[in-house]
Amino acid sequence: MPQTLKTTDIIATGLMTFALFLGAGNIIFPPFLGHMAGTELIVAMLGFLLTGVGLPLLGVIACARAGGGLEKLTAIFPPKVALTFAVVLFLAIGPLFASPRTAVVSYELGLLPFMSGPSTLSLALFSVAFFAIALYLALFPGRLIETVGKLITPLLVVVLVVIAVGAFLFPQGEAGAATESMISQGFFNGFREGYQTMDTLGALVFGVVIINAIQNKGVTDTRQVARYTFIAGLIASVGLSLVYLVLGYIGSTSHQLVAAPQNGAEIISLFVNAVFGSWGKVVLAITVILACLTTAIGLLSACGEYFSRVFPALNYRSWVILCALASALIANVGLNTLLKVTIPALLIIYPVAIALIMVTLLKSWMGNPKRVMTCVLIPVGLISIVEGLHAAGLSFVGPAYDLLAYLPLQKEGLVWLLPGVLGGVLGMLTSVRSSDVAKPVQG
Template sequence: MKKSLSISDIVALGFMLFAFFLGAGNIIFPPMAGQLAGENLIPAMGGFLLTAAGLPLITVVAVATAGGTWDHLTSDLPKKVALLIAALIFIIIGPAFAAPRAGLVAYEMGIRPFVSQPGTLHLALFSITFFVLAMALAWAQGSLLDTIGKVLTPIMFVGLVALSVAVVLNPQGPIIHAQGDYMSQPFTKGILEGYLTMDTFASLMFGMLLVQAINSKGVTERKDVARYLIAAGVIAAVGLCLVYIALFYLGATSNGIAAGLENGGAILAEYVKALFGDKGQWVLSVIVLLACLTTAVGLISASSDFFSKNTKLGYKFWVVVNGSACALVANVGLAQLIELSVPVLFALYPIAIALVALTFVRPWLPNPKLAYRFVLMIAFICALIDAAKVAGLDVSLFKFLPMFELGLGWVLPTSAALVGMLFTGSQQSDIEKQAEA
């Protein structure tokens, strides 16, 4: 008998995806971007929404279109290359950057304000506690939909709605002039800031996690799974947009009480204190802890599922390994972790975007295998140049690339390669054979 999801299950699925996305970066970057953008709030926010909400939604749709698995998504790539790309993404969103960042932000915004003399020992103890809890919630894959989508997320969502309404009704200062790059190129700067959320990477993997959640409810038909996956993606993207708009506006109107603070988390904390008093910190702590915890659960679960399927070791073993690694890396410190992650994101984000674009145009590619290899190679080479520039290396030799100064030197070469592959037919079989070799 053909099974289907109820409306409540679909909403819970969307809430679960929203909760997985809404973590550390989603909370700390928009307030700072909003404050710096000032009068250029709208274009900066537009750029940010494009890469922090639009791209993740498009990626979820691509995953659904491709069949809901990484193997389907990368079927035209050599298996070893596809496996390497997936492993790198899982390491980035798992134990290397995104998951530890969730724990760090949870500590900085949810715990540290209540500690009179915070130190490394407090961070270490919190990291262990936080990730043990995340591992416990990720332990049983089949229960993620009920645990995250129907219990934790609604609590977090109510807190976010209350905060958003308060910000709109009672802004804490005027919107002032833009600062830094937001003065001359607010839209592009917003696009690059959206990279830092890592949600396009995450959506490649969360889409597959959601497929398992859907399957656990007895729905296995490919068309039905794709339909529910896209519905969940739309719900999550709408939720993210609403949160981002509120946090951008919060940042833009924060100069009266939080000018000059070093990060968006501090801006948010000061704003909440101004709106709700000292008790507001408790509200903020609950929101941040839940947001970061649900994200960490999703990241650990997705990473563990991937490594268990590609090694002889089981899912629960990898939950312990990934969770333990996250707790260890979290002790590096938030500022250092963000600084280390930026060049890596600039190197790999274009590959993820190119892969998504290839998925949508695949029906019109005369030679898909050659196209995937060539386009991703161009994207990666150009992205490495952008990453080197961000890391502080001298790559002025490549300043002839369009949009090089904006950090988007990969865009036009990759787009040109993609368009060229639409007109490359079977006569290129010799080149394809060389690529396969």
């Protein structure tokens, strides 16, 4: 069996990884952020790229170093905590939020422009058809590199290039004025908007999909698998950065097209129609449906892989079918409702995921990684729960939320950062002391 990948397979794996990440949120959030940022686009995009590209790349690297997906990373947690966190994350990135969003965005940007108006029936029928296709392709995870990396993604890249060329050759105006919040906190607003791509969570989920795809090509050496996983993540990061910058630029120069858009989907739809005319609807439909379809395939595959291992009463195919049915059902609530519900969940999950990635990457320098993780997880987890429940409008957490105002970076959405860092330092110091005590006296 071959121990190395051909160059074409390496590129295809990178394109597959790029396509897995490039989904609904990646298309609708950058233009909306760009519209709000206007002349402050560069500062806002730096924050967005940090959470939308930098952290996902670190997540892929963490999975590669751990030799697997989320289960390997959460082995540092107590078993019950690891299981709870993993199940919540897979439900969020799968059938509850991210997976249904792929169908809804595809419907609003891909199908709705060809219709006289939205309807409950058309959304329901589209959701069923969309997830039927995604389900068919996800049932064969060993073919992901061929179906996604070598077939679907190249077509997606071509269409994205067409949109990028149109953005720079036919700009629809100059950069508009930035909102007040973008002038004062553009970087941190971009940082928080990057949460909603869910790519950092996706990295923990897709890590095992990428690794399995590489191993299915005959690569069994763990170092080689880690190396190819890193290369795939790097290719995906470059591609995502370029897409985000183009979409952000479109949003910042779209003020003449739309003064107060409801979401990024509206901006992209109006821009493509203005630049490409009637053909713009076709270009947009192909772009969005392909991008969202590849992400849906990856999410279904990852959820099926995980749940079939943890809850083996159902096999991989059964879990994939169940997740597809749940995703198709939840997609019918609509885009705006999904976005509102997603934010509180992300405020709870994201900081914990970031802490997990950082500890995994640095644990070779730690005397007791489990102790460090515990010291980080307790403050980060508690603060994140309060932030998320407050964002959900639950008043009983009001007193606890008010106490967080005494900590730095609350307005910036990073109130958990300093307590997490201090917890990590405490964990490392106590680990050093424990190891020093355990050492025999030399002499």
